[in-house]
Every structure is written in C-alpha cells, then in structure tokens.
Amino acid sequence: MKKLLLFLICSAALTACTSDDSSSVSTEGSRLKKVVLDFGDQIETVRLQYSGNKQVKQITGSGSTSYFFSGNLITKLGSGNNFQHFEYDSQDRLLAAYYSGGGNEYRTDYVYNADGTVDCEEKTNGEVNEMRRLYFENEEVVRKDITRKNSDTQQWESSSFFFTHDDKNVPDQGVGRWIFNYLKSLGSDTYPVHHNVVTIRQEFNGEEATYGYEYTYNSLGYPITMMQMDNNWQPTGWTTNYFYQ
Numbered sequence: 001m002k003k004l005l006l007f008l009i010c011s012a013a014l015t016a017c018t019s020d021d022s023s024s025v026s027t028e029g030s031r032l033k034k035v036v037l038d039f040g041d042q043i044e045t046v047r048l049q050y051s052g053n054k055q056v057k058q059i060t061g062s063g064s065t066s067y068f069f070s071g072n073l074i075t076k077l078g079s080g081n082n083f084q085h086f087e088y089d090s091q092d093r094l095l096a097a098y099y100s101g102g103g104n105e106y107r108t109d110y111v112y113n114a115d116g117t118v119d120c121e122e123k124t125n126g127e128v129n130e131m132r133r134l135y136f137e138n139e140e141v142v143r144k145d146i147t148r149k150n151s152d153t154q155q156w157e158s159s160s161f162f163f164t165h166d167d168k169n170v171p172d173q174g175v176g177r178w179i180f181n182y183l184k185s186l187g188s189d190t191y192p193v194h195h196n197v198v199t200i201r202q203e204f205n206g207e208e209a210t211y212g213y214e215y216t217y218n219s220l221g222y223p224i225t226m227m228q229m230d231n232n233w234q235p236t237g238w239t240t241n242y243f244y245q
Contacts, residue, residue, distance in 0.1 A: 029244030
C-alpha cells in the first residue's frame with residue numbers, strides 16, 4: 001500500500017518555504033524545528049510547528065500537514081479533506097491505518113505476536129498486496145521481512161532488511177514523536193524510533209547489499225547532518241540537515 005505510506009511521509013520531501021526562521025533555529029538544541037533536504041540540484045525544506053509539547057503541523061512551500069491527537073496518540077493526519085486515520089487497542093498499540101484516495105481504499109492491519117514480532121498486512125480495496133514481519137530489540141526495528149506482489153508479474157516476491165543503529169538521539173518532535181516514528185517504521189521504508197539508523201543490509205534473490213547513513217551530531221547528541229551512502233559506502237549526493245530550538 002505505497003500510496004498510504006507515501007501519504008504518511010509526504011511532508012519529508014516537499015518544496016522550500018518562503019519564510020526565513022534562521023533567527024530562531026540553530027544546529028544546537030533538541031526540539032526539531034526545521035529539516036532541509038539537499039539533493040545536490042534541489043533543496044527542499046519542511047518546518048515544524050508545536051502546540052505546547054505536541055507537534056501539530058509540518059509546513060512547506062506548497063502546503064501543510066496537520067496532526068490530530070487523542071491524548072498522546074496520533075489519530076489522524078493530513079490536510080483539506082485528505083486524512084489518514086489510525087486506530088489503537090486498549091494497550092495503545094496501533095491496530096489499523098487507513099486512507100481513501102483516487103477512488104481506492106487503502107488499509108494496513110497490525111497483529112502483535114507473543115514472540116514480540118509485529119505482522120503488517122497491507123490491502124487495497126480489501127485485497128492484500130504486501131505483508132511485513134518486523135523484529136524489535138530495545139523498541140527499535142532490527143529486521144524487516146517483506147513479501148509483496150509484483151505489479152508486473154503478479155507474483156509474490158520476498159526480501160529481508162537488517163538494521164543497525166547508533167547510540168545517539170533521534171531528533172525530538174515532542175509528544176507523539178515516538179508513536180509517529182513508530183508508525184513510519186512499520187511501513188515499507190525505515191525510520192528510527194529512539195536511535196538513528198546507520199546501516200541497512202538487504203537480502204533479495206540470494207544477493208545482498210549494504211547501504212546506510214553517516215551523521216554529524218551537536219553537543220547534545222542529536223544529528224546535525226545525515227548523509228546517505230550507497231552500497232559501496234560512497235555518498236549518493238543526498239544530505240539531510242537538521243535545525244533545532
């Protein structure tokens with residue numbers, strides 16, 4: 001359910017805002033206020049707004065994404081009439097995420113197993129098109145097995161991803177940050193929950209590749225820059241810059 005996932009993370013890759021908040025942010029601090037993605041030939045910026053200790057909006061040059069809470073849990077996010085919704089069980093564990101768009105219904109259901117793994121089942125209009133099993137250590141995803149239907153061949157394909165993390169801090173986005181990053185980590189892509197992802201090893205069809213990120217940090221142990229590295233551990237030209245308050 002890639003449209004669902006893309007909707008969830010759309011605020012991470014949009015055009016720059018026209019306003020300048022350089023006087024209120026710096027590379028020091030812990031509360032994330034601005035992220036600048038440098039692709040080499042293009043720069044994209046997203047700014048974060050808070051209400052008290054909750055992140056309630058991410059603003060870009062082309063629009064904004066708003067976040068709505070029940071207590072400390074995000075219940076929906078989006079803008080206009082386009083929202084993604086989240087449901088939880090009595091233990092505040094995510095049970096379902098769903099979104100409608102383009103005449104289709106997208107939904108992911110989550111099952112929590114006794115061994116600590118989490119199973120995710122993505123559906124489009126009720127038909128399963130991707131399944132994931134996630135393995136955790138210290139509340140961080142360390143392995144993800146993905147089985148998805150190839151849209152061209154209609155055959156099921158499987159791959160596994162293995163992750164390592166640093167011992168530093170993920171940028172603080174206030175109340176909801178943990179659950180929001182956890183929601184994203186359950187998707188097809190990889191996001192940190194408590195510590196930053198350093199390496200990703202992918203196994204697919206008997207082959208494997210390792211890629212990841214290199215960081216610089218501020219004095220409090222939060223990332224200032226994150227440089228994406230390819231399978232030969234060379235920079236891809238994509239750098240993320242973090243600014244705090």
